[in-house]
Amino acid sequence: MIQRDNLTRQLYAQDASMYQEFPEGVSFPKSGEDIRRLVKKANEDKFTITARSAGTSLAGQTTGGGVIMDVSRYMNQILTLDGEQHIAHVQPGVIRDTLNREAAKHQLLFGPDTATTNRCMIGGMIGNNSSGSYSIKYKTTREHTLEIEAVLSDGSTAIFKPLTSEELEEKKKLENLEGHIYRSMLRLIERNRELIQNSYPHPEIIRRNTGYALDKLCEMQPFDPNGRKFNLCELLCGSEGTLAMTVSARLNLSTLDQHKLVVVPQFETLEEAMRAAVEIVNFDPAAVELVDHIILNATKGNIEQRKNRFFLEGEPNYILITQFEGNDPEELQKKAEQVSAKLSEKSLGYAYPIIPEEDKMKRVWELRRAGLGLLMGLGSDGRSPSFCEDTAVRVQDLPEYVKEFRTILDKHNTKCVFYAHASVGELHLRPQIDITTETGLNTMKTMADEIADLVKKYNGSLSGEHGDGRVRAPYIEKILGREMLPVLRQVKEIWDPEYIFNPGKIVKPKPIDQDLRFSPSYQKPEPETVLSWRKEGDFGSAMELCNGAGVCRKLAESGGTMCPSYQATKDEKDSTRGRANVFRQVFAGENPAGYESEELKEALDLCLSCKACKSECPANVDMAKMKTEFMNGWHQKNGSTLKERFFADAAKVFPLASITPKIANKVAGSAIGKKVLEGVFGIDSRRDLPKFANQTFRGWFKKHRRNGAVKSDEKVVLFVDVFTNYNDPEIGKSAVSVLEHMGYEVLIPKAMETGRPQLSKGFLDEAKSICGEVLEEFTEYVEAGIPVVGLEPSEILTVRDEFLELCSDEQLPLAEKLAGQSHLFEEFVARNKSRLSPKAQNQTVTLHGHCHAKALVGNDPTVEALSAVGFTVDVLETGCCGMAGSFGYEKDHYDVSQEIGGLVLFPTLQKQKDPLVCAPGFSCRHQIKDGVNIKSYHPAELIHRSLS
Template identity: 35%
Template sequence: MSIAPSPARVPAASPVLTDTDEADAFVGELSRRCRGEVLTGRTLRGIYATDASLYQQFPRAVLVPRDEADVAAAVRVCAAHRVPITPRGGATSLSGQTFGPGLVLDFSKHMDQVISVDAEAGTAVVQPGVVRDRLNAQVAEHGLHLSPDPATGSRATVGGMIGNNTCGTRSVVYGKTIDSVISLRCVLADGTVADFTPCDDQTWQARARGEGVSETEARLYRGVRDLVLKHQDAIRTGYPEVLRRVSGYNLDEFVDGAGYTGDIGPRREHNQGHRTWNLANLMVGSEGTLGLITEATVHLEKLPEATALVIVHFDSLDASLRHVDAMLEHKPSTVELLDDIVIREAKVNPSTKAMCNFVEGEPAAVQLVEFFGDTPEEAADRAENFARDMAVRGIGYAHPIRTDPKGMADVWNTRKLGLGLISNNYGPLKGKDFIEDACVPTRHLADYIQKIQKLCQENGIDRLALYAHASVGVVHVVPALDLHHDDQVETMERVAEQAFAWVMEYGGSWSGEHGDGQLRGQFLPKMFGPELYGAFREVKSLFDPHNLMNPGKVVDADPMSEGLRYQVPGYNKRIAEVRTLHHHRSQGGFQLAVEQCNGVGACRKLGSGTMCPSYMATRNEKDTTRGRANALRLAMSGQLGPDPMAALAGDGVKGVLDLCLSCKACKTECPNAVDMGKMKADVMQIRHDRYGASLGYKLLGRMPDAAARIAGPLAPLIQLPLKIPGVRFVMEKLTGIDRRRPLPAFSSTTLARELGGRRPRSEVEAPRGPVVLFDDTYASYMEPGVGVAAVELLEAAGFRVTLADAGCCQRPRLSKGLVREAKQLGTQTLRNLDGFAREGLKIVCLEPSCASALVDDLPDLCDDGEEAEMGRRVAEQVRMIDVFLDEEGVELESSVGDTLLHGHCHQKAMFGTASTKRALGAGCTEVDSGCCGMAGSFGYEHMNVSEKIGEDRLFPAVRGAAAAGKTIVAPGLSCRHQILDFLGVEAKHFVQAVRVRGAATGVARTTATQDSSEAAGRAPA
């Protein structure tokens, strides 16, 4: 089947700017008339050229508006210069709504406020850039929430939800975003600011006459009324009768009996009934094509008093879909599908594997069925009755119930990461969203999916993942394709055309929640028919006569195969020129490691987790993992210049990578496991090869060499000149090391000297046998007291301790892009450790960043063959000391009373903090503190950002804990120094805060303890 061609496009008054002088005039006027940041550099424009969809289009410029006045001014400038304009929030769009060829407006940084909350009325007034979960955190104290709940709620903005008419998991109860919108304040295509509020017929007619509104608004009131009356028969019959329809414009909101009239979904008493004369209803779902939202009044639902969850396990996917209607008989709040691909990946993915204890056996699919209740008992009873009925009817083979908050949160967090999980497979074949959003009546769902499976098989698609909203007939179907190749693009088109035909046959909607954008725009003429589609074009022309508001979306869209991000001419050829020292084996090489980012934007979350700390501080898109990955992709594919290596080494890419802390949080918190820290190291080496490494990079990267030379009795004297202000000022100018930050200090003794006179333990004294302690640079030359405490703890636990004396883990060099040096020296470190590994001895680390280098970075630098095998052997034997003692069954207890734990970023990303918490016992509280902001040398070069990151969550928690008399425990040396530098609070390493249960207290310490205290707060980790 082929898609009917679109009618002729709505003509623009003049083409998009191409002349340089005219373009410069546009940017100049924009900069003069707007207070927000105007971004014009090619790299910065490039990271706004994509969203979470398959597409890419460079904008002419980007504006980050500060307020409504900026938005109105920008629209007027664009109108004068005939420049298209596209609004953007979290840019999690899967259909390609948030990019454009003209000016992109990023509402997410400044226009992100909750203006007011009326708890009694259950309403909130918000700016478009406020993140849905942040709004809900603020109104939760009133027992309220904005009820549409997309999986991207941690970064999806309310403006984006309105523009897309977002639905989410529980739409069977709460409906779509339109069911929560009361009124909107908008900037129209000519710069007019208008308030669209509910009104009766009399008020509508008064506004149409111009009473109390501008002439522009009056023209819209007249035009919409005339258009609706003219096409009311087509409107009444032309919309699919399914709850989840978000295609086209919402003209059905103005005609009784049009669109979905089923018995599920909410009743909108707060919005004056089902059909309302309210132009806001037309703006919802319009994807920025009719105007720009600057303020929204939204309805807030009461939070459910209690919930319970049943996980129904099936031996076949088909069975899980055949019984959806039987599940809906019990009136659940949702029924959500996860197939075996999602489940298998969730079991091994670092971001979800700890959450997957809800899966029993090897199901082909599970359905997550949730129930609300006025009390926990009622919710649990409903879940138990449901599970019992399913078992009696033979629906599913297992029906575990979760009623505890953590257990349910684990299930839902796994579900929310579904999109990332299915695209996190090795190799170039990735799940692609192009038929994922179809909605069909639930009675046809199993048949539709069965046909899609067969269709994909016939087209050579071997991997097909399915998940999401079975309760409303929206199962996200995601075939795996490699869209670098033309034949795969053709396959995508063939599959999409046939799938669309079946959706129409079943009376469904081609978009159930993700909207039209470019991806589905070409299908709308066939879906709605010529009259209704023509009415949509009339609406567009009425609101936007010059076709400048997000053109090419909803109506008059380009074909779905145009503008694909991997179809840039010569893309593969250019990438082949890029060579890196890391192999990026787990993802198939540097190219695939970069392209592992699919744009879902999990790195844009705020106030929770660690990724991405610099974005949380700056709120700039360039400081997200996504922004950095986009910059690398553009550079390596020749889009930032004809020479990929020169582009990667260039100032544009450097500016995007500068604030990456290499915290490795993206390696696990990103569902696609994008390891930006490792990629940054490679790109920095490419820059060093072209321009040379700076003095500051060399000093900080080679710090372990200096530590080994300086530490000892003369260390204080050698470092004395560095305390002179004038010397620090000159040093800042030469090296970039902030003169306000205390410098690294080396101890007047060393760990080897402190342990030199210790008698080796006998087999009787060490019944647990030998263990190797990796004596890192920090414990050896900066805080030997930590190393001594570790040896004493291990010996008290019954181990015979051998110092590795193997050399540095090379983390400092890696962090400064001295990767070639790190490869050479790190390979020798691994060789030195390999002897222990061959003996089967565990190699225990004190510093999380050292452990991560030994487990991940250095092995990936090893050349293929025996070197790689050596790296693998060593990595398998490396343990963090808390994990090692936990695995060995050593019973520990706190030696310092109640504690506040702050885990190091690398610890949280790769090893977890569970063992530390168990050892510290019930008196331990772990703060969701994100990154401390020090991150090795980062805090020395970016002190202001470093402080802001710390203030996000860590510093307030430490102040409160310290005031309460708790001991701060921070296994990372960087973290301990950050806390000391800014708060004056001395934190302890894990080994200084625990003892073997029942062991004597007050173990004598050597002079290393004093030296450790003196050195605290002075060394990068």
């Protein structure tokens, strides 16, 4: 029932906050009954429980020293969704976006919209009373939670919902913990009502989550005869799992507006932007989001987010992403124009682009949502601990509040990220402080005090949505006053007298600087490496990049590729975040296990090295690169196996097999052959190995050179990899034909490998040697300025990526030039498409992009090249196919490989009738063949067949 192994404890020692605390163990309940049994056991064995779903909390709510209860793996079902009543009944592990995809079928949505909606879960949203970008329209989770089924601290169950006066009287009569809660809470409010109303933040502040929501209970019957029905759900929302464990919830769904439109005013100064926000809210927007220059600059260094900067005019320091929603598009356009006119009239801002296109609006919001992860991934020079993350004041107070906040920043000689929810007076404020130094840590503690005083001055809330947790709980006294602390403790003890549920959060907190992930006592890892780690600075810095934002926990249905194994298993150890956390833990400290860590090897086992994290992770964590360095170190300590060497040695084995290809194919395809391959090399017998061609590409090309190959002053080097040469020579032939059609003389180098298989398996010394050999051979091409074109994406992109880390400092200038001259085949064709003369045709091709290409280049060049020869291209929104080089061939990985393929790729292709499929990757084509029995083609083959 409780997993207590070291790896699991390491995985759950941190969330997205600045804290790290190793739990006793982790539980994965499958039902309310499982939760009830866990709570009973906690009472018997005297351990505590901290509830957790996605673990994206910023205040340390989901870290704890007892048992972590993770509801995300199993309790993730939408139990019912009533489109007529606008009600959804869900388990706590349901992802917000998953709920909204189902709700959209009924033209409904769950309104609260955090930046983490593709992985945050309803249980966490209830715990934190989450809201998000649209809180000016939809308010908070509290306003949409109708009913909560919960397990109480004694293991009993209760359902909390709005109660009539008669129902409330019946609850008070119950002779159990539930009855005690109702009786005691009513008495508590009655005795302290005036104190509560005088102590809590201004009621105009929509997002006020400081302490327990006692001020909301004061608004209800019987305390206000005209108020809402008494409903303890409103107290549980924002209670951070300290009062009860959520089993399920009934949620109110809102009607989905048919139209929306975005206008993005752009500013030179923060003062302008804040004054503009005050003006904009008068036009009834659905959202007004501030993004500052620190985040905008960070988008330049992120492959994925660079594409989303299209709407920026010049280099604004601040922007306000403003969305209007409704059912009349003309009215929305009118509002946007009125906003632009008003701001221009008041000389607020210099540009006001209006964006009505749905796909472009989506890209604007993707840039906004990436903000947190981007700024948390700025490295040690940009450390910004989340200690004053989301203070909230009234909107009209925002300009003066920000002015005074900046005075505090100046006083401490630091700068700050300003972004988020300007529409409701809440900004995410992230001062840059390096708390790994004593000076930085003391600065953070001093500023936390001063900022709490400033919030109190404006009668604001210390937490607008992310909760008090550990980081803000020590300052509740400053905001609500000393007299309120005993009242808050009474609330906790009414519900949970033994402090079983999430202790140390909201009440009785530890000091802000205890259990920090990074602190003056932190020892940065400094392991020996083969790769240079030039971009990150060193391997230790790469291990510190992950910030816990958990973008890698999104599911396949949300789009993107990261993290394919997590999408299949939903196990934290298979996420980039989980692996990164284990990396840091096993390499840091006085006695690190480092390259000998069994736990890290296990966590990396299902990493497909797809590179999606390199572009999709906002902190730019490159787990494929980290894995290859670790596996190299592991081999140095422990040696390697025949299974690990088999695919890495393909260039040595394939020439022998190609001498008698028919015999090799027959043996490999026979039952006995498959059994031997499985037993000796670990190749799953359910797989068919790629067949060897009767004639290699190189054998064909020698004859082609003698029999009429194009000679030209314009030359191109065609890099033909091992697999194309021995298994798929037709692709090489097609590529030669296309390039010669374009007027180029094709040169074939001796090299057939760039070290991709060696990198995948962690043989870095061999990969480094191959890199050196390729650089030496290609020097003449580089000096002559001859472009190098590759057919297998993973091979040619190794030249553009890993070569820059494998080469020596002396080789780096040459490697950089070669990288600049290297192209995917389809990239080169797209750039020179004017040389093509295609036949007229009208055919649709379905494109499944290669993971490395999507991460480093994108699908656009392939689309452009295929379109140039007349194809209509349907780009599949697929992630990794699941094969990933040798991964899917291995017996230990076959099932997961098929599960990954079955997430999106297989079912999408199965729905199509006789699709013409393009898959640039060798492994992808074989996975598609094995998974759905459809032949797919390399772009070179399709382009070749289309030329006249």
